[in-house]
Amino acid sequence: DVKVTQSSRYLVKRTGEKVFLECVQDMDHENMFWYRQDPGLGLRLIYFSYDVKMKEKGDIPEGYSVSREKKERFSLILESASTNQTSMYLCASSLEVLGNSPLHFGNGTRLTVT
Amino acid sequence: RKEVEQDPGPFNVPEGATVAFNCTYSNSASQSFFWYRQDCRKEPKLLMSVYSSGNEDGRFTAQLNRASQYISLLIRDSKLSDSATYLCVVNKVTGGFKTIFGAGTRLFVKA
Numbered sequence: 001d002v003k004v005t006q007s008s009r010y011l012v013k014r015t016g017e018k019v020f021l022e023c024v025q026d027m028d029h030e031n032m033f034w035y036r037q038d039p040g041l042g043l044r045l046i047y048f049s050y051d052v053k054m055k056e057k058g059d060i061p062e063g064y065s066v067s068r069e070k071k072e073r074f075s076l077i078l079e080s081a082s083t084n085q086t087s088m089y090l091c092a093s094s095l096e097v098l099g100n101s102p103l104h105f106g107n108g109t110r111l112t113v114t
Numbered sequence: 115r116k117e118v119e120q121d122p123g124p125f126n127v128p129e130g131a132t133v134a135f136n137c138t139y140s141n142s143a144s145q146s147f148f149w150y151r152q153d154c155r156k157e158p159k160l161l162m163s164v165y166s167s168g169n170e171d172g173r174f175t176a177q178l179n180r181a182s183q184y185i186s187l188l189i190r191d192s193k194l195s196d197s198a199t200y201l202c203v204v205n206k207v208t209g210g211f212k213t214i215f216g217a218g219t220r221l222f223v224k225a
Contacts, residue, residue, distance in 0.1 A: 033213075042201075042217035043158070090157055102148055103203075103213065105157035 003027070006091050006106035013113050019078040021109050023091030031094045032074035033103065034058075034066060036087040043090065049074055081113045117141060118204050120216035128224055131192045135219045137202030138184045147178055149187050150201040152218065158201055161187075192223045 007022035033048040045058030047066040055066050067075045092103040120137045127133050147164035164176040175188040202216035
């Protein structure tokens with residue numbers, strides 16, 4: 001079974017803080033993703049990566065950056081947290097970008113920015 | 115118009131009922147299709163892939179209609195444990211690869 005692990009289940013941060021969300025997968029998947037999920041808006045893609053040191057912007061990259069120094073680890077960085085970044089953040093991985101590979105999700109990090 | 119649309123529900127059904135969800139997608143170049151299940155405050159988990167010929171997994175049946183651009187999920191003999199949000203997911207390749215999630219349909223199964 002694929003295991004995607006997110007470092008924190010709940011986080012509370014102050015406005016302006018730099019926030020790091022970590023994600024590790026153990027199945028040697030090429031692709032990793034960061035989503036946020038908000039009521040009524042569904043899942044929205046922030047960034048994804050299809051290889052080490054590669055990154056691509058998703059639909060809502062503003063205010064975020066990412067880092068993929070190792071294949072198994074994909075970090076999401078909030079440079080200066082704002083209250084509108086309060087959300088559930090979900091990391092996912094998949095075997096292939098093209099084709100029928102489904103996404104495997106971590107159990108999420110619920111971030112509150114006060 | 116959203117690229118993937120679902121009826122948000124909620125669907126309230128008694129145990130043992132049959133319930134069906136539909137999902138429409140706007141991009142005819144969409145390549146692969148999935149249903150995910152998401153429990154309250156948990157992550158989405160793959161329920162089943164959807165194949166062109168239709169496929170079944172126990173009480174769950176998924177169908178794809180490419181001509182009309184919709185997919186469906188049928189749940190037979192509903193259980194209390196089926197209560198969840200069901201997400202329709204579409205992968206498309208044109209204009210760059212993209213996975214698109216519907217906003218989900220909520221199902222409550224009552225005793």
